[in-house]
Amino acid sequence: MKIAAIIVSYNSAKELPLSLGCLGALPIEHVVVVDNSSTDDSVEVAKSFGYQVISLPNVGFGKAINAAAETVPDADAYFLLNPDCHITAESFAHLAEALRADPKLGVAAPLMRYPDGTFGISAGPTPSMAKEWLAALRVDEIVPSGLKRSLAQAAPLRKKFQMLEYLDVEPTGQVREAAWVSGFCMLVRGDAFRAVGGFDRDFFLYFEDVDLCTRLWAAGWSVKSIGTSVAEHKESTSTAAVGKNNLYRAGMQVYFAKHGTRAQRLLASALRRLPI
Numbered sequence: 001m002k003i004a005a006i007i008v009s010y011n012s013a014k015e016l017p018l019s020l021g022c023l024g025a026l027p028i029e030h031v032v033v034v035d036n037s038s039t040d041d042s043v044e045v046a047k048s049f050g051y052q053v054i055s056l057p058n059v060g061f062g063k064a065i066n067a068a069a070e071t072v073p074d075a076d077a078y079f080l081l082n083p084d085c086h087i088t089a090e091s092f093a094h095l096a097e098a099l100r101a102d103p104k105l106g107v108a109a110p111l112m113r114y115p116d117g118t119f120g121i122s123a124g125p126t127p128s129m130a131k132e133w134l135a136a137l138r139v140d141e142i143v144p145s146g147l148k149r150s151l152a153q154a155a156p157l158r159k160k161f162q163m164l165e166y167l168d169v170e171p172t173g174q175v176r177e178a179a180w181v182s183g184f185c186m187l188v189r190g191d192a193f194r195a196v197g198g199f200d201r202d203f204f205l206y207f208e209d210v211d212l213c214t215r216l217w218a219a220g221w222s223v224k225s226i227g228t229s230v231a232e233h234k235e236s237t238s239t240a241a242v243g244k245n246n247l248y249r250a251g252m253q254v255y256f257a258k259h260g261t262r263a264q265r266l267l268a269s270a271l272r273r274l275p276i
Contacts, residue, residue, distance in 0.1 A: 001096065003187075004030040004072040005079040008064040012083035013041040015234060019081050020049045025089045027096070028079060032068040036060070061183065062199025062208040069198060075190045082184045084234035094229040095187040098175065106192035106221030107213060109181035110229035120233060122185075123178035123225035127210060129260075129267040132252060136271055174227040181223055183209030185231040192221045200258070206251030214259055 005028045007019055016033075023031055033046040036058040046053045054067060069078055077099055081087070091110055098108040112122035186209070196215045199208050213223045249272045256268035 001027075001076045001100065002030075002074065003028045003077045003079055003096070004032065004069070004075040005081060006032050006034065006065055006068040007046075007081050007083055008034045008036060008061055008068075009038060009042040009046065009083050010036040010058065011038045011040045011042060013038070013045045015084040016042060016045045018086050018234060019083045020046065020051065022086045022088070023051075023081075026079075026087075026092050030072050030075070032071055034064040034068050036064055060204035060208075062203050062212075063201055066198040066201070069193065073194075077190050078188045078193055080183055080186050080188065081231075082233065085185050085231050086234075087185060087229075087231040091229040091231060092187075094226050098224060098226050099187060099189055102222070102224075104220065104222055105189065105224060106216040106219075107181055107186050107188050107223045108226050108229075109186040109224070110226055110231040112182060112184060112233045113230050114233060114235065122182045123176070124180055126179040126214075127207075127252075127255060129256070129264050129271070132271060133267065136274060176225050176227065178213075178223055178225045179217070180210040180213035181225055183212075184233055188212075189221070192216055192219070195219055195221075202254050202258075203251055204247065206248045207255040208251065211255055211258065214255075 003026075005023055005026070007016070009016060020031075020033070031049075031051040032054060033051055034054045034056060035043050035046065036056055043053055043055060052071070054064075054071070056064060056067060059067075065078075065080060069075070072078075077096070079092075079095075087110065095108040095110060099105055109122060112120040114120060196212070196219050198212075200211050200215075203211060216223060253268045253272045256264045260268065
C-alpha cells in the first residue's frame with residue numbers, strides 16, 4: 001500500500017517536530033508539508049526534515065490537503081496529520097490494517113488523546129442544530145456528563161449514528177462506524193478521496209472533515225473509528241479563541257447549507273449571527 005502523509009502548517013514551527021518526527025517510524029513513501037503562508041519558521045523546520053514543502057497563500061485546511069494530494073495522485077491512501085499530533089507505529093498499523101481488511105472503508109481514524117491522558121471527541125453522529133445551539137448557549141457545560149449519557153440512551157429519536165457515540169470518547173478497543181471522524185488524524189483511502197473530489201473547497205476551516213465523511217457515506221464508502229488506535233493531540237493555540245469560534249460557526253453554516261434541511265439552514269444562519 002502506497003501511503004502519502006500530508007501535514008498542513010500555519011505558524012506551526014514549534015509543533016511540527018512532533019508530527020514530522022513520528023513519520024520516520026511509519027511505512028510511508030511520501031510526505032508533503034503544505035505551509036499556509038506562515039510568518040514563523042514553519043517552512044524551514046519542515047525542510048530540515050527533508051520532506052517536500054508546498055508554500056501557498058492561507059487557503060485553509062481542505063484546499064491545502066487537496067493541493068498536496070494532487071502531487072501524489074497514485075497514492076493508495078493519504079495519511080492526514082495535524083502538526084501538533086503524534087502517532088505510534090503500532091497505532092498507525094491498526095489504521096492501515098483496517099483499510100486493508102475492508103475494501104469499502106473510506107476513512108479510518110484513531111481516538112484522540114491529550115498529553116494529560118484525557119480523551120477528546122474524535123468521531124460523532126450526524127451533526128444537528130440542537131447540539132450546536134446547546135453548545136453555543138453553553139448548556140452542555142452545566143449538564144453533568146452522566147446525565148448527558150442517560151439522556152442519550154433514553155432519546156426517543158435514535159438514528160443510525162446516535163448521540164451516545166459522540167459522548168463516548170473513552171477508549172473501548174472497538175471498531176465503530178461513525179457519521180464523521182476528526183481530520184486531526186485520519187487515514188483516507190485514495191480511491192475514495194478522489195472519487196468524491198477530495199475536500200470541498202467552500203470550507204476554510206472546521207466541518208470540512210465532517211463534510212468529507214458525509215459525502216463518502218453518500219457515495220457508498222464507510223467511515224470508522226478504530227478504538228485500538230490512539231493519536232496524541234497537543235492542540236496548539238495558533239488561533240485566538242474568538243477567531244476559532246468565528247471560523248467554527250462559518251464552517252458549520254457552510255455544512256448545513258449543503259446538507260441540512262431548510263429549518264437547519266435558518267438555525268445555522270441565526271447561530272452564525274449570535275454574539276460570541
